[in-house]
Amino acid sequence: MPISKEAFETEVLAILSPLHGVARRLTRNDADAEDLVSESITRAWRARESLVEEGAFRAWMFRILNNTFISERRRAGSRPQADTLAEEGDGDAWPPFSVFERVHQPFLLWFGNPEQEFLDKLLREELDRALAELPEHYRVVIVLADLEELKYGEIAETLGIPVGTVRSRLARARSALQASLWELARDRGWKTSGAIGNRERTPGGMRRGPRRD
């Protein structure tokens, strides 16, 4: 039997905050997020017979939210699932940019933990801004993997791309996000209290040999 209107309202209101939270990161602004949530709820009500068990309401509702966003973007002429050939390739996925590689001090034993310090000083607003500034196909895959905590297979199904592409795109998206977080941290004058000197790194974050110049 399809869910009653009262139960539907109760279930929707119980997850309204995370629905808005995810919608805002997908759309990047509050007004579009509210429209997306309203449209998704309308579609969900129309499709209520596809809800096989009320215990699965949250996952079902988020799936409809994701699909509504994707279909709206496609209709608007943007294709968040689209990849260029270069993005599909795996050649530039390793080594990724890594904040950890930038700040980790392997010889610090007890008097400092710069990577923890970096996370402790990272502001929610900085994280939000870095995520918002990512290209859409990167932002969407991070929202699905980290905000919604979908499995790679579910992300692949949502975006209509192979699981291998989800894996490589997610690695690139996180690399780009960390590069952006690193820039924001440097802009606000990031300096670890336990720093013992600068080490030369490649753009990918791997240590180089001694400079010869």
Add this chain to the structure above:
Amino acid sequence: MAPEEIDCEQALRRLLEYVDRELGDDERAGMERHLRTCRSCFSRMEFERQLKGRIHDLSLDAAPAGARDRIRALIKGF
């Protein structure tokens, strides 16, 4: 069967999939065996796990003021 022995490079390649809980049982066991003995890879894994958690927490915003009333009105009209 003992978990597969992996080195740091293999561990780093699988790190994100480990944090995302996407590894199969054998790969996860091999990864955990490596993480128990390698402080550097463990620290890296912890960093990535915490960052993922911070990103997840962005979904915990309160809905905008008035949103609940607007949604109640929307559902009432169904």
